[in-house]
Amino acid sequence: MVSPLSPGGRDRAASHTRDRTGSNRTRHRRLESLGPNLGYPHSSKIRTADNLRELRPRGGRSRWRVFYTQVGEAFVVGAIGPEASVSQRNFARAVAAAERRIKDVEAE
Structure with missing residues (x-):
């Protein structure tokens, strides 16, 4: 099961995680x-994080990344952000946000 988190950390898909092509659904199904x-x-694997991975849409050709980890049987999506080569600053922000959100889920 893939469980995307909203910016508030609720266990539901945020509107910003959807796109017209359905590629997010494809990524989740593949995962x-x-x-x-x-x-x-x-x-x-995200080199700067302990237990975080990135989905690389379109075999890595997309400029966006989905940051996730496995918690028990579920895969938890913590954030979506740009790839590091597009914006190192925003990549680092997204990784930090994903780590915080996933830590909250693990604590529940």
Whole structure:
């Protein structure tokens, strides 16, 4: 199960996580079906984070990343942000936000 978090940390999909192409649904389905076996170029570990991975839409060709981790049986999406080469500052902000939100979920 993939559980996206809203900016407030509620267990529901935020409107900003949707797009017209449905690629977010495709990413979530791929993550649900392959789980931890989803490898590069579709997913990779965030080097600056302890237990955070990024979904890399379109095999890494998208400028956006979905930051997630596995909590029990579920994959929890903590944030969506730009890839590091687009904006290192906003990438770091999104990673920090994802870590905070996921930590809150793990504490529940």
